[in-house]
Amino acid sequence: MAIGFIGTGSMGRTLIQSFIHADKLAPEEIVVHNRTRNKAEELARNYPGLRVAADNRELVRQSSLFFLCVKPGEFRHVLEEIQDCVRSDQIAISITSPVMIRDLEEWLPAKVAKIIPSITQAVHAGHSLFIPGERLHATDREILWNLFSAISRPLVIEEDHVRIASDLASCSPAFLAHLLEKLADAAVEETNISREQALALVTQMTDGLGRLLTEGGFTLKSLQERVAVPGGITRKGLDLLDTGVGSVFHDLIRLTHAKYAEDVQQVKTALLTEKERNH
Incomplete structure (x- = not known):
């Protein structure tokens, strides 16, 4: 079969x-x-x-x-x-x-x-x-x-966790790709680097980042600590991100959950039998 x-x-x-x-x-x-x-x-x-x-x-x-x-x-x-x-x-x-x-x-x-x-x-x-x-x-x-x-x-x-798990496993590749593209675009707008070079740099960085986390023994936290030495450029950048990102990811999760709840209800309504609809 x-x-x-x-x-x-x-x-x-x-x-x-x-x-x-x-x-x-x-x-x-x-x-x-x-x-x-x-x-x-x-x-x-x-x-x-x-x-x-x-x-x-x-x-x-x-x-x-x-x-x-x-x-x-x-x-x-x-x-x-x-x-x-x-x-x-x-x-x-x-x-x-x-x-x-x-x-x-x-x-x-x-x-x-x-x-x-x-x-x-x-x-x-x-x-x-x-x-x-x-x-x-x-x-x-x-x-x-x-x-x-x-x-x-x-x-x-658990089925109750399917939305948040999907956000992290299935949606986040697109979310992170969008953020990386925005980073590359900002580099182009603020400097004279070409967009082709900027995109190549963030793309190859992402490949290395994934390998560091899956093969290199780093966690998300330990990698930040390794790169961001006190008083250095990366540390200042992380401090800015902590301030600038704010509640955006909380808002993102609330948005995906609201859309999911709407979709679940629409599907449930569509799958009702005639008997259930009449009741």
């Missing part, structure tokens, strides 16, 4: 490519379907042997486990389409954080898990966030753990 991917957008495609490049899945083991068919067919051209299903129902019938890589607003349509094809021995994995496991278990007879990936899995790094459903057996957990261990460090979290 194959492993299916419903949705081959940005993250669905990243997972497929990462599993293949890590030699964890062969293209022949993968079946995909996407609402925009040419995206799925492009993957099949790039990875000969990968199959494109005619529809989501065919994909589910061919899969022992399948990923739901669709946007929150698309879930009801997809679940209605596949509901009567899903078997109790299958594993259904959602990568969409606002969709609650309890709701998925009410819609599908399958064993359910929620696993939130990160763009860092494209280079087989970072954490994937693992929230197992109640129906998963120990062997099911082991299958999923081994699968994601090939491209990440899986981390079991």
Whole structure:
């Protein structure tokens, strides 16, 4: 039986490519379907042997486990389409954080898990966030753990913590990339350095920073202490950042949580049955 991917957008495609490049899945083991068919067919051209299903129902019938890589607003349509094809021995994995496991278990007879990936899995790094459903057996957990261990460090979290964990593991690469781009832009505006050089400097610095933290024995705190000698330029810069950053990260977390709560409610409303709607 194959492993299916419903949705081959940005993250669905990243997972497929990462599993293949890590030699964890062969293209022949993968079946995909996407609402925009040419995206799925492009993957099949790039990875000969990968199959494109005619529809989501065919994909589910061919899969022992399948990923739901669709946007929150698309879930009801997809679940209605596949509901009567899903078997109790299958594993259904959602990568969409606002969709609650309890709701998925009410819609599908399958064993359910929620696993939130990160763009860092494209280079087989970072954490994937693992929230197992109640129906998963120990062997099911082991299958999923081994699968994601090939491209990440899986981390079991509580579903209540999925938003903040996603902020730190999945959103922060974009947040930090934005801050680094702003730093490079400021360097260009304040001096005569070229933007190309400024971006190259912060990009290579980021590569070294990651290695220092993962391989070099540094923590975030000890690295600051090592670089920022008392009275030095870096120390003055850190003091300015302490003053200037203020509550921005608190505001950021409040914003992401407010948006998440809104998305959760919208999904829950969309997944209500007719009976529940009438009550």
